[in-house]
Amino acid sequence: MRVGIAGAGLLGRLLACKLAAEGVQVDLFDPAAGPAARGAAGWTAAGMLSPVAELESADETVFALGMRSLALWPQLLATLDQPVTMQQRGSLLLAHRGDEGAARRVVDLLMLKAAAEYAPQPLTAAALNELEPALHGAPYAWLLPQEGQIDTVQAMTAMTESATRRGVRWHWQTPVSLLSASCLQTQSQTHHFDHVFDVRGTGAGDQTGAHGKRVRGVRGEIFWLHAPGVRLQRPLRLLHPRHRVYLVPREGDLIVVGASEIESEDRSPVSLRSTVELLAAAHSVLPELAEARLVHSETNLRPALPDNLPRIEQSDGLTRINGLFRHGWLIAPALVEDALRGLWHGSTTNPLLNSEFRDVPR
Amino acid sequence: MAFHIAGIELDSRFFLGTAQYPSPEVLQLAIKASGAQVVTVGLKRQLAQGDGTGSAANDFYSIIRDTGVRLLPNTAGCRAAREAVTLAHMARELFDTPWIKLEVVGDEYTLQPDPFELVKAATELVRAGFEVFPYCTDDLVTCQRLLDAGCRILMPWGAPIGSGQGLLNPHALRTLRARLPGVPLIIDAGIGSPRDAVQAMELGFDAVLLNSAVAQAHAPVQMAHAFKLGIEAGRLAFEAGIMAQQAMAVPTTPVTGRPFVL
Numbered sequence: 001m002r003v004g005i006a007g008a009g010l011l012g013r014l015l016a017c018k019l020a021a022e023g024v025q026v027d028l029f030d031p032a033a034g035p036a037a038r039g040a041a042g043w044t045a046a047g048m049l050s051p052v053a054e055l056e057s058a059d060e061t062v063f064a065l066g067m068r069s070l071a072l073w074p075q076l077l078a079t080l081d082q083p084v085t086m087q088q089r090g091s092l093l094l095a096h097r098g099d100e101g102a103a104r105r106v107v108d109l110l111m112l113k114a115a116a117e118y119a120p121q122p123l124t125a126a127a128l129n130e131l132e133p134a135l136h137g138a139p140y141a142w143l144l145p146q147e148g149q150i151d152t153v154q155a156m157t158a159m160t161e162s163a164t165r166r167g168v169r170w171h172w173q174t175p176v177s178l179l180s181a182s183c184l185q186t187q188s189q190t191h192h193f194d195h196v197f198d199v200r201g202t203g204a205g206d207q208t209g210a211h212g213k214r215v216r217g218v219r220g221e222i223f224w225l226h227a228p229g230v231r232l233q234r235p236l237r238l239l240h241p242r243h244r245v246y247l248v249p250r251e252g253d254l255i256v257v258g259a260s261e262i263e264s265e266d267r268s269p270v271s272l273r274s275t276v277e278l279l280a281a282a283h284s285v286l287p288e289l290a291e292a293r294l295v296h297s298e299t300n301l302r303p304a305l306p307d308n309l310p311r312i313e314q315s316d317g318l319t320r321i322n323g324l325f326r327h328g329w330l331i332a333p334a335l336v337e338d339a340l341r342g343l344w345h346g347s348t349t350n351p352l353l354n355s356e357f358r359d360v361p362r
Numbered sequence: 363m364a365f366h367i368a369g370i371e372l373d374s375r376f377f378l379g380t381a382q383y384p385s386p387e388v389l390q391l392a393i394k395a396s397g398a399q400v401v402t403v404g405l406k407r408q409l410a411q412g413d414g415t416g417s418a419a420n421d422f423y424s425i426i427r428d429t430g431v432r433l434l435p436n437t438a439g440c441r442a443a444r445e446a447v448t449l450a451h452m453a454r455e456l457f458d459t460p461w462i463k464l465e466v467v468g469d470e471y472t473l474q475p476d477p478f479e480l481v482k483a484a485t486e487l488v489r490a491g492f493e494v495f496p497y498c499t500d501d502l503v504t505c506q507r508l509l510d511a512g513c514r515i516l517m518p519w520g521a522p523i524g525s526g527q528g529l530l531n532p533h534a535l536r537t538l539r540a541r542l543p544g545v546p547l548i549i550d551a552g553i554g555s556p557r558d559a560v561q562a563m564e565l566g567f568d569a570v571l572l573n574s575a576v577a578q579a580h581a582p583v584q585m586a587h588a589f590k591l592g593i594e595a596g597r598l599a600f601e602a603g604i605m606a607q608q609a610m611a612v613p614t615t616p617v618t619g620r621p622f623v624l
Binding site: 108112264307 | 388
């Protein structure tokens with residue numbers, strides 16, 4: 001079997017790994033300059049695996065995909081040739097004194113949407129101090145024990161290596177202009193395959209499938225702080241009245257701070273406003289960050305459909321997956337599993353992902 | 363129920379903000395459920411482009427436009443008159459409308475309007491042909507200065523933006539209504555529950571603008587509908603004439619002559 005994949009982001013690489021492992025000949029096309037060029041949103045993401053916290057804006061579909069993916073990631077990573085750091089020590093929600101109202105808006109919503117066993121667990125100051133001694137200044141805290149994180153840069157690199165070793169052929173600097181069943185067109189030629197995957201994210205532009213909904217980019221900005229000696233064991237989110245800020249520890253004494261969410265397709269460098277807001281908020285809960293060094297900042301676009309929910313569309317010879325928005329690492333393994341099940345067993349569009357929008361999660 | 367704002371006839375007295383919804387699709391549904399004919403859109407962060415050229419706006423605005431509503435661009439995030447004026451000109455070009463909701467923030471914590479910069483920006487924009495909807499405090503003199511500057515509509519706050527505290531100073535709002543008859547007054551900011559919107563309408567305000575109370579409700583679409591009903595009820599009550607309160611009970615049916623009633 002021969003498969004063509006348009007888009008070498010998180011989904012493209014994951015699909016390539018899985019398919020190549022099954023003995024499929026895979027050709028992967030992407031406009032990026034090379035395997036380490038960071039055009040895909042997956043590179044930029046902090047890699048929080050937070051099915052519960054994401055219920056603030058996502059729905060139960062994303063939650064279910066997220067829970068399945070949490071179980072799938074360790075199996076997937078075990079098949080790769082390079083180690084990838086993933087951990088599941090839970091995540092924290094924090095709020096400052098005076099911001100109780102802002103915190104309650106989020107926590108109440110999570111309580112309403114999540115089943116009791118997943119509900120945020122309030123922590124006493126002593127319990128918080130035991131979990132994260134470095135935290136100061138935010139007396140309200142909740143633990144989401146099931147949540148975790150993955151090192152996205154390690155994972156992107158490791159997937160590339162393993163896919164290459166399994167014989168995947170990469171076509172860099174090769175944008176796909178048109179896709180149809182079993183057929184994929186680049187600028188210079190038309191390629192024929194048994195099946196074609198469209199996982200271009202924002203790169204899909206107008207061609208997002210039969211549902212006629214356009215994908216749009218939603219700008220996000222993040223920062224890498226080098227902070228030797230600052231110990232943070234697990235991801236945390238600050239429930240602030242104005243900003244959504246998260247801090248994610250990463251190997252190499254790094255702490256990733258994110259992320260803005262702006263309805264714009266501007267890829268230019270991070271703004272002063274986002275820098276001031278996000279980093280001041282991060283410093284307010286982790287005072288030791290004052291002497292951290294700002295070693296990297298990055299902007300990227302999250303691919304979103306109008307309902308901000310993911311979508312799989314499958315027909316003979318063609319599968320389109322898009323709209324992963326801010327949930328790529330959270331849900332990709334389950335989405336890929338569903339798509340491949342459809343491919344092997346011939347079932348059509350995944351009913352789970354075509355459900356019409358429901359306003360009230362009950 | 364029809365009324366006029368800036369020479370345009372509107373049926374709905376509900377103006378809706380478009381930020382913070384779970385998704386553009388939820389926003390679309392909320393706009394429909396609200397019956398709003400005018401929605402405000404933020405620009406400052408959305409239009410900012412690193413190299414200072416043009417606009418990087420994504421599909422968000424066209425999703426809103428698909429609902430058929432009139433857009434009221436705002437200058438949220440501006441802190442100086444000059445900044446707001448520049449943004450207003452960009453908005454006019456981009457959305458092809460002279461309407462501008464003028465916001466010039468004077469204090470970062472309360473996000474309350476800076477009356478001095480506001481009057482300055484309003485003067486300039488009116489001169490440039492804009493229909494200025496100034497977001498102001500409930501201070502009578504500031505409101506009068508804005509009218510002097512040529513504004514034909516005022517948008518006094520109920521409480522700080524996003525706080526959901528309702529109408530914190532009904533006395534000041536009553537004064538505004540009494541002293542500025544004939545000026546369209548739209549309560550903007552601070553509304554938390556439909557109760558607050560009913561109160562604003564009962565006070566005789568012409569319309570209500572809100573965002574967070576709908577966007578951050580657990581079910582935004584349902585809440586948009588709740589506010590629609592509240593705003594309609596409040597307006598009908600105002601027009602119907604609310605009876606004055608009194609201390610003594612008055613039976614609605616005569617009791618004289620009935621046995622066992624003392």
